Amino acid sequence: MTTLNADNTDDNCPAQALLKTLSGKWKPQLFKLATIAPLRFNNLLRQLEGSNKQSLSAALKELADAGLLSKHTLQTKPLHIEYSLTKKGKLMIPIFEELEGLI
Amino acid sequence: MTTLNADNTDDNCPAQALLKTLSGKWKPQLFKLATIAPLRFNNLLRQLEGSNKQSLSAALKELADAGLLSKHTLQTKPLHIEYSLTKKGKLMIPIFEELEGLI
DNA sequence: TCAATTAGTCAGAAAAACATGACCACCTTA
DNA sequence: TAAGGTGGTCATGTTTTTCTGACTAATTGA
Numbered sequence: 001m002t003t004l005n006a007d008n009t010d011d012n013c014p015a016q017a018l019l020k021t022l023s024g025k026w027k028p029q030l031f032k033l034a035t036i037a038p039l040r041f042n043n044l045l046r047q048l049e050g051s052n053k054q055s056l057s058a059a060l061k062e063l064a065d066a067g068l069l070s071k072h073t074l075q076t077k078p079l080h081i082e083y084s085l086t087k088k089g090k091l092m093i094p095i096f097e098e099l100e101g102l103i
Numbered sequence: 104m105t106t107l108n109a110d111n112t113d114d115n116c117p118a119q120a121l122l123k124t125l126s127g128k129w130k131p132q133l134f135k136l137a138t139i140a141p142l143r144f145n146n147l148l149r150q151l152e153g154s155n156k157q158s159l160s161a162a163l164k165e166l167a168d169a170g171l172l173s174k175h176t177l178q179t180k181p182l183h184i185e186y187s188l189t190k191k192g193k194l195m196i197p198i199f200e201e202l203e204g205l206i
Numbered sequence: 207t208c209a210a211t212t213a214g215t216c217a218g219a220a221a222a223a224c225a226t227g228a229c230c231a232c233c234t235t236a
Numbered sequence: 237t238a239a240g241g242t243g244g245t246c247a248t249g250t251t252t253t254t255c256t257g258a259c260t261a262a263t264t265g266a
Binding site: 207209214215221223229230234235236 | 243245246
């Protein structure tokens with residue numbers, strides 16, 4: 001009898017990594033909001049009641065590292081930084097809608 | 104400016120609950136294995152290296168509570184208990200395959 | 207010049223998730 | 237009758253995640 005998953009970072013279960021990057025207290029909401037409009041840091045901090053800088057900062061970074069969000073700086077004064085969906089991120093939208101459809 | 108998510112159990116983001124029930128150290132693997140064959144407790148405990156009774160028990164319960172797995176007792180001696188995908192659980196399989204496709 | 211905005215980082219505390227070992231009941235085989 | 241399998245629960249401890257408050261730096265408006 002073979003044992004699965006010698007370690008829990010195993011990618012024999014390919015959806016697991018994606019599920020991990022999307023899970024957490026704020027990431028689903030950040031992803032969802034990003035499908036509507038680009039995200040801005042202090043704006044999110046005000047909108048997401050109960051959130052905090054540290055967690056939002058980490059969540060945005062993880063979503064960006066996963067290739068779902070891209071970060072770009074607008075040359076305004078003061079500088080504004082926007083996080084918006086990448087191509088990969090956009091590809092996920094209809095799949096999420098299907099998931100929501102069967103809840 | 105309206106604030107979103109007065110509490111973090113909010114269902115204004117419907118995928119969030121589902122994402123939550125599928126996230127965690129063992130649940131993705133349990134779901135995946137359940138797409139192949141019904142799950143049995145001690146069998147999982149042996150197969151999933153590094154797992155433990157407490158966590159598997161909790162994970163199976165959460166997946167069952169979410170309506171993705173159903174629990175039934177086989178009248179064998181000794182009794183065997185099987186967890187298998189519900190209709191809802193089966194509906195999620197192709198959606199997960201799409202997600203995996205774009206990783 | 208002082209307060210407030212922009213977007214964060216850092217250290218430490220609190221909360222949540224996960225693991226460990228003891229224990230339970232039932233049944234079977236030796 | 238003792239050991240080992242079935243499928244768990246419970247209390248406790250460890251590890252990971254999340255939150256809090258202090259701090260940074262540049263820019264704007266009063």
